Amino acid sequence: MKLLPAALLCLPLAAASQSPVDSSFTDGPYIFFDSNQVVAKWVSGGTLFTDTLSPGESLQLDPGVSHSFDPSCVDLEDPFVAHPRISFKGVKKLAALSDIHGQYILMLKLLRAHGVIDAEGDWAFGEGHLVVLGDVFDRGDEVVDILWLIHKLEKQAEDANGRVHYLLGNHEVMNLKNDLRYVNKKYRTTTSLTRIPYNVLFGPETYFGRWIRSKPVSVTINDMVFVHGGLSETCLNLGLSLEQMNTAFQKQILDMPEEEILADPALKILYSEVGPIWYRGYFEEGFTKKRARDILRFLGKKHIVIGHTPAPQVRGLYGSKIFAIDSSIQLGEDGELFWYEEGKFFRGSLSGEKIKLQ
Ligand code: CA
Numbered sequence: 200m201k202l203l204p205a206a207l208l209c210l211p212l213a214a215a216s217q218s219p220v221d222s223s224f225t226d227g228p229y230i231f232f233d234s235n236q237v238v239a240k241w242v243s244g245g246t247l248f249t250d251t252l253s254p255g256e257s258l259q260l261d262p263g264v265s266h267s268f269d270p271s272c273v274d275l276e277d278p279f280v281a282h283p284r285i286s287f288k289g290v291k292k293l294a295a296l297s298d299i300h301g302q303y304i305l306m307l308k309l310l311r312a313h314g315v316i317d318a319e320g321d322w323a324f325g326e327g328h329l330v331v332l333g334d335v336f337d338r339g340d341e342v343v344d345i346l347w348l349i350h351k352l353e354k355q356a357e358d359a360n361g362r363v364h365y366l367l368g369n370h371e372v373m374n375l376k377n378d379l380r381y382v383n384k385k386y387r388t389t390t391s392l393t394r395i396p397y398n399v400l401f402g403p404e405t406y407f408g409r410w411i412r413s414k415p416v417s418v419t420i421n422d423m424v425f426v427h428g429g430l431s432e433t434c435l436n437l438g439l440s441l442e443q444m445n446t447a448f449q450k451q452i453l454d455m456p457e458e459e460i461l462a463d464p465a466l467k468i469l470y471s472e473v474g475p476i477w478y479r480g481y482f483e484e485g486f487t488k489k490r491a492r493d494i495l496r497f498l499g500k501k502h503i504v505i506g507h508t509p510a511p512q513v514r515g516l517y518g519s520k521i522f523a524i525d526s527s528i529q530l531g532e533d534g535e536l537f538w539y540e541e542g543k544f545f546r547g548s549l550s551g552e553k554i555k556l557q
Pocket of ligand 1: 298334368369370427506507508
């Protein structure tokens with residue numbers, strides 16, 4: 200495969216000490232802010248490549264390295280605003296999917312089937328909004344492809360007056376906090392080749408790390424609240440606004456030692472199983488339509504859209520007050536989108552069919 204000129208300048212740096220890596224192995228790129236310079240690393244053909252980028256230079260890769268990396272969407276000067284707008288009104292069409300867990304191909308098929316992206320994988324949803332409701336990380340082996348796809352779509356959507364919202368799930372938080380129990384073994388090969396610990400690949404001095412650390416745990420769109428696990432009464436009783444919860448994750452929880460989180464009563468709740476990224480209470484016996492109604496009244500909204508707890512299909516609970524949209528994409532076989540259009544709610548299948556949710 201023909202290399203682009205910039206890639207020709209890069210030196211392969213495969214370390215001699217490691218075991219041979221499959222010659223089809225590719226991963227990356229990962230971009231690091233290393234004091235005054237920007238360094239990109241990727242693996243192609245089982246070999247590690249490193250390139251130092253001069254100011255204004257964009258990273259050009261052999262197209263075989265990444266399915267979704269688009270250098271024109273990377274802005275190395277972008278500080279990634281840590282308090283992005285989290286409330287949107289007047290959105291006419293929206294697609295959401297959750298718990299993709301490294302299943303890039305399935306994500307592409309779903310988005311294509313519903314015209315969110317085109318055949319080339321570029322934004323085709325105009326002023327629509329796409330919500331990625333957390334848990335891109337872990338289990339599957341196409342996590343980095345998904346991250347670069349979301350990143351590209353984010354830029355392309357903004358250019359079209361649309362929007363992509365990537366929310367933190369518990370697996371984003373686990374990965375940033377170095378809880379690596381569910382990391383696919385592919386990324387252990389990458390850490391071995393790069394000799395960079397996994398958490399440093401997504402650390403605060405990386406492009407991915409800064410980008411993900413700017414993401415919220417919750418956004419509101421029209422009369423819907425989106426959050427990965429759910430909002431419990433215990434969590435809401437903290438009296439924090441959604442914006443304050445987002446800030447607590449971005450500024451404290453993501454990079455604070457666990458013992459400090461647990462020593463702070465409010466952070467401890469946000470980080471716990473009744474916090475927004477782990478909560479499963481809507482599925483427990485004893486949860487009622489009245490409780491859903493009370494939570495929504497407190498929030499001043501009509502629907503909560505959640506992922507985190509898988510089922511074969513997107514479904515409405517408690518008279519569609521809650522939409523549970525983790526459709527088991529993580530299994531890599533099938534999956535659905537949640538679809539909103541002009542006040543109506545649908546589940547969207549892999550074949551492009553839209554079935555109205557009651
Ligand atoms: Ca989850």
